Amino acid sequence: MLVVSLLALPAFGAEEPSETKKLFDDGVHALQQERPNEAIASFEALADRGVVDATASYDRGLAYALRVHMNAEQPGDLGRAAHGFEEARELSNDSRLASDAESALASIRSEVARRKAREGVTVDMEQRASPWRTLSQLLGENAWAAVAVGFSILLGAGLFARWLAEASRARAGAAIAIAVSAPMLVVAAALARTARHDRLYLREAVVVSPSVRPSDSHGIALPQAPVLPEAARVEVVDQNGGWTEVRWGGLHGWVPAATLRTIDKP
């Protein structure tokens, strides 16, 4: 019995990747054959199995976009396509894949904006993050951490130079180094800290419903609040039962959890 179990172990371990690969290959094949429903079924089955892969997300986005292209669109397809591309961008280590995902995303969002415009609503699909967050994302967490270390060393050197040097020019140079490096150290460390916080705690999602009207915490629709457009990338603040609290630009409210799809991160 034990021997049989031991022999079965490698086979069991090997089953999972092969099933994953088969699902991916089936999805790609269906995509190439212009059969979006089969492709969607395969890529969604991969996602159900917890497979986090930039290419699978990207091809899933293409499958949904293909269904729209073939005039067989289901409600939410544009949002799901956008989700696949957003996830691919987030996960990818391939700059060309990320670039293709970004251009596909732009097409999807312009289609959503065009439809909204036809309804008489003007939406800015790309709601910018706060300047501070934008700055923290500019260089990335490790870069800001390295910059902070550099300014820390410069500050230390300046302090020692100012203390030990006797020549007036050297002391003046040290004073300038201190004056520059001290605030820069604080800023760089804070940006690294923000980037780290975002990496660990920031959850984002894409709206996968044609339009979502945000409500307050009691489920009452917010007056004057704009409708969240399909394919918009929102920040998830909190969750409670079937409701999710989101932030999108200056908009802050609760929406049904089923209208969102969370973006996986590495």
Added chain:
Amino acid sequence: MTRALASFVALILLLVPALALAAPQMKTSVTPGTIEVGDSATFSVAVAPGDKVTEAEMHQPPAGLSLTGQSLSPSFQITVNNGQLSQVVTARATFRIRATREGTYTLGPVTVVADGARLTSERATLRVVAKGTLPQRQPDPLDPFGMFQQFQQQFGQQLDQFPNDTLEPNFPIDPKLSLDHAPNAGTFLHAAVDKTQAVVGEQVTLSVYIYADVTQSEPQLADPHEVGTSDFLRRSLVKDDASIERSGYARVGGRTYAVALLRKYALFPLHAGDLEIQPMRLNIGRGERSSETLTVHVTEPPMDHRPAGYVVGDVGHFDLSADVAPREVERGAAVAVNVALSGTGNLPSSLVVPTRPGVTWLEPDVKEDLHADQDVWGGTRRFSYIVQPTKEGDLDLGDIAVSYWDPHAHAYGIAKATLGTIHVKPGAAPVASESAKLLSNMPQPRLQMGATRSAEAHLDDSNVFWGLLAMPTMLFGLAISGRRVSRVVAERARERKTSPAAELKLRLRALDAAVAGDDARAIDGASIRALESGAAAHAGVNVRGVGGEEVASVLTRAGVSPETSGQLRDLLDACAAARFSPDGAELSDARDRAERSRAVIQKLAGAADEGRPSER
């Protein structure tokens, strides 16, 4: 004679109550008193006490009536009267009479055999009227079949006339309905599910029963509040939710209850979790009754071997069939595709159609025939699609498939219908422009997985990073502090070196060295310097250069005792005299003076330690 007559009368008076107590009482009733032709009435005779009743026979019913059934059953009651327990047995003979002709009939009498004696009951009258003559009884929405009225007619009115109303006729008990105890006396609700663990979409059958104690009067049912099943899709398994279906009789806590089914639902869980079924509530006239709150543990079907395209919630056993007509059309013409999805469980309300280039599927027309069959929900949904081919040639329409989880087989299944090929001939419809289609500028798909970033190591995840970040500044701070501390230490050391106490130590060491030598002048010189240092260290007085009597007075003013001051002065004088004597001094004398000098210094030190104020 008179005495004998009086004794006889007294005996009779004593025996009459006893005889009266022993004689059975018979009560006769017929319910209802008036019926229509074709209906039935119940003629019953209750005998109390009836423990000795062995037979009951009714006189042949008159023409126009027929006897359709009869029974004889005892019931027991224990009463407590003035602390004494007594048991009363009532025998009930019931005769079911069916009317076939109009008229007024006399029923009975009924002859009862009790302990070998034959007892005859009174007669009762039954009126039979033509069909449709009696006013239509307004059905109670909760008791349209008059179940509880039947109780009332059959038992309640008669039992009220007996010493108690807790008589329990014998009923066929259904053990499946029996319970250990009743949550409420008299009437209560009871809810039960056929399973407490299910997967999302699997049917859970919920039954809600009403239990009524057969010996109690009819409950007045009103104000029903439905069970709360917000986490489930709910389908009724009975044809009419407003009807009450008698389920049988049950023993609950040693008593007999009539049980009726109020509700029966197929519930389909909508999501995973511990889902609650909130109780049904009902007013019974004597207060509100509610059924139990039930919980069903719901999970998703297993991930292993789950087919692509499976939608969570599709549970049951499904079959698909399809027909396509016509198979040969012109471009742009309509092809009818009729798909029938049948089976048990919660059938999906939509199908995923095979999207192919050159084929447009329009929204389907859906018709359904869903119902319960032996408490299992299922049926057929028919989807009628119109398909428009936009490309010429042979077009493969593909397959329609529905994956499902079969809870009985514990496996996934796939219901599939192959649609086959249609031949599309040239038609008048315009060819759709490819560029006019939406999202025609999408990039190419990727064929290989694996372009995913692995989780990066981050500098700032380590506390060491934050320590390193602060290190240069901290090092500078440490350097500044270290320098300051070293300065303070050096200052203090320097101060220690130049203090009178430190000098005294040096002088005493020099004195020891001189005493060890053989130079009397050097010993005296060292003694003088030791004494001067001693005065400076312990009395705070510099006696150097002060001569003669002045030394003693200066020391005395500084708080040194006159005796010690005198000794110090004398020693200084002696040492100076010997040191500068032209003949020189004896070595032993010089050593003696050195010893005394040390003693005086110790006295000064002792005085300083004890506190000068006391010396003063």
